[in-house]
Amino acid sequence: MKPFTYERANSVEAAAKAAASVQGARFIAGGTNLLDLMKLQIETPTHLIDVNRLGLDRIEKTEEGGLRIGALVRNTDLAADTTVRRDYGVLSRALVAGASGQLRNKATTAGNLLQRTRCPYFYDIRMPCNKRKPGSGCGALKGMSRSLAILGVSDACIAQHPSDMAVAMRLLDAQVETMGADGTKRAIPIADFHLLPGETPHKETVLNAGEIITSVTLPKPVAGTHVYRKVRDRASYAFALVSVAAIFGKDGTARFAFGGIGAKPWRTAEADAAASEGAKAVAQAALAGARTTEHNDFKRPLVERTLASLYRQQEARA
Amino acid sequence: MTPVELTVNGREVHLQLDPRTSLLDALREHLKLTGTKKGCDHGQCGACTVIVEGRRINSCLTLAVMHDGEQVTTIEGLGTPEALHPMQKAFVVHDGYQCGYCTPGQICSAVSVLEEIKAGVPSHVTENLDRVAFSEDEVRERMSGNICRCAAYSNIIAAISDVAGESKA
Numbered sequence A: 001m002k003p004f005t006y007e008r009a010n011s012v013e014a015a016a017k018a019a020a021s022v023q024g025a026r027f028i029a030g031g032t033n034l035l036d037l038m039k040l041q042i043e044t045p046t047h048l049i050d051v052n053r054l055g056l057d058r059i060e061k062t063e064e065g066g067l068r069i070g071a072l073v074r075n076t077d078l079a080a081d082t083t084v085r086r087d088y089g090v091l092s093r094a095l096v097a098g099a100s101g102q103l104r105n106k107a108t109t110a111g112n113l114l115q116r117t118r119c120p121y122f123y124d125i126r127m128p129c130n131k132r133k134p135g136s137g138c139g140a141l142k143g144m145s146r147s148l149a150i151l152g153v154s155d156a157c158i159a160q161h162p163s164d165m166a167v168a169m170r171l172l173d174a175q176v177e178t179m180g181a182d183g184t185k186r187a188i189p190i191a192d193f194h195l196l197p198g199e200t201p202h203k204e205t206v207l208n209a210g211e212i213i214t215s216v217t218l219p220k221p222v223a224g225t226h227v228y229r230k231v232r233d234r235a236s237y238a239f240a241l242v243s244v245a246a247i248f249g250k251d252g253t254a255r256f257a258f259g260g261i262g263a264k265p266w267r268t269a270e271a272d273a274a275a276s277e278g279a280k281a282v283a284q285a286a287l288a289g290a291r292t293t294e295h296n297d298f299k300r301p302l303v304e305r306t307l308a309s310l311y312r313q314q315e316a317r318a
Numbered sequence B: 001m002t003p004v005e006l007t008v009n010g011r012e013v014h015l016q017l018d019p020r021t022s023l024l025d026a027l028r029e030h031l032k033l034t035g036t037k038k039g040c041d042h043g044q045c046g047a048c049t050v051i052v053e054g055r056r057i058n059s060c061l062t063l064a065v066m067h068d069g070e071q072v073t074t075i076e077g078l079g080t081p082e083a084l085h086p087m088q089k090a091f092v093v094h095d096g097y098q099c100g101y102c103t104p105g106q107i108c109s110a111v112s113v114l115e116e117i118k119a120g121v122p123s124h125v126t127e128n129l130d131r132v133a134f135s136e137d138e139v140r141e142r143m144s145g146n147i148c149r150c151a152a153y154s155n156i157i158a159a160i161s162d163v164a165g166e167s168k169a
């Protein structure tokens, strides 16, 4: 690991200011992604700003009837929160489908949203990777791409967004609340938060230098059956090949978001609109524009089958 | 060097550490508490599991400086050879290991798993999110972050179930 200096921030404002003024500074929350990448020298911050004790670990109701989730709320606590379990079941389900008990005890709301791809070439510093080293090429395009994305990809990068939690957040139309280095606050709809790779896969979100995530808000609960189905190589403790977050309403309507297949958590209005026509139609709509490789083409039928399985389960419930 | 104060197994310790030092290395290299093991050093195997402020975490993926002022419990703090923790005893009785390398992490994890179930923390296999209860499936899922190269899994489950039964009685 490269040497770095360390400070514990005293306030959100101070953290944002410090992050913008020190070249190479980064926030550290749970550390479960950042430290992993620092050990491999994929991330090489010169200064770490610890944001763990800033009081950003609360979950509270919003005036609009939704929920405000502090950026530092641990994944375990968010999944176990009684309001989340009752009103936002899909979020609990997505959280507990990710990582391990130990990791979820550390992993935070903000850190989870910002976790980086699990592309094997991104992780191997001897390999070309436009995301890790802009302009070096993409090792995955003609390489092992089994786990990688088929939607939102570009010629420069086909990395998948690995988060389970973010898929549920996308389904629920969450907003990411931040504070900039100059103290300005903004709320970013999660649909706009993550960037598609295009020509610049190293730019992953719309966050500016020093901008700190303070919380994530959820709108009023969406009624219906909340489900999260994750398909992976092992029954537990593995990243998604395909995952589907869904809420099935009583009237035959439904909404869907997808993990494992997109350069970012994936959701389309067309897929939701096809809900009453069943799994095949939803899959077709969701996969519009999909671009696969020889190794990850299996994800197309897998999306449809995962949806079909959810529909069947839903019919059995009705 | 950064000063770090920890309470490890009930004992206050004062360290001067390079900020890069993981909690795992602080425990093993600086405090010579070598019960906690390093397997992957990347959060993948669970051998380094310790209990910090009452919660199990991977000590390899966290910096010691981030835990200034906190309470850490390692396998050495759970029990002693003369007075084993019930979970340690159950692992011996049920042969919950072969080489023993993963065992400290398994035991720290197992102790926390039973507490998490009691506290109502749901898991991936919890059918009804409002009804969290002990079952072997729950234990299997919740222990998936602890890999055992010797595959002592079935005996590990037996040991944990035994302790869960005891604590219910």
Ligand SMILES: Cc1cc2nc3c(=O)[nH]c(=O)nc-3n(C[C@H](O)[C@H](O)[C@H](O)COP(=O)(O)OP(=O)(O)OC[C@H]3O[C@@H](n4cnc5c(N)ncnc54)[C@H](O)[C@@H]3O)c2cc1C
Pocket (backbone or CB within 6 Å): A026, A027, A028, A029, A030, A031, A032, A033, A034, A035, A036, A051, A071, A072, A097, A098, A099, A100, A103, A106, A107, A108, A109, A110, A111, A112, A113, A114, A115, A162, A163, A164, A165, A211, A212, A213, A214, A237, A238, A239, A240, B042, B043, B044
């Ligand atoms: C073995 C293993 C298996 C895993 N399996 C899964 C899985 O199946 N599904 C899944 O979804 N995830 C999985 N994960 C990833 C895990 O969910 C993430 O590592 C975790 O959520 C990151 O959160 P953190 O708080 O530890 O982030 P950190 O590592 O602390 O930070 C991550 C990034 O976010 C930035 N950051 C943190 N907080 C803020 C803030 N408040 N404002 C602005 N920037 C911030 C940091 O600077 C850093 O760039 C796995 C991880 C491991 C190691």
Ligand code: SF4
Pocket (backbone or CB within 6 Å): A117, A119, A120, A121, A122, A128, A129, A130, A131, A132, A137, A138, A139, A140, A141, A148, A156, A157, A158, A159, A201
């Ligand atoms: S897919 Fe993206 S992350 Fe993977 S090697 Fe190509 S550029 Fe890098």
Ligand code: FES
Pocket (backbone or CB within 6 Å): B037, B038, B039, B040, B041, B042, B043, B044, B045, B046, B047, B048, B049, B058, B059, B060, B061
């Ligand atoms: S050594 Fe920490 S998880 Fe493997």
Ligand code: FES
Pocket (backbone or CB within 6 Å): B096, B097, B098, B099, B100, B101, B102, B103, B147, B148, B149, B150, B151, B152
């Ligand atoms: S007992 Fe040998 S690794 Fe588990």
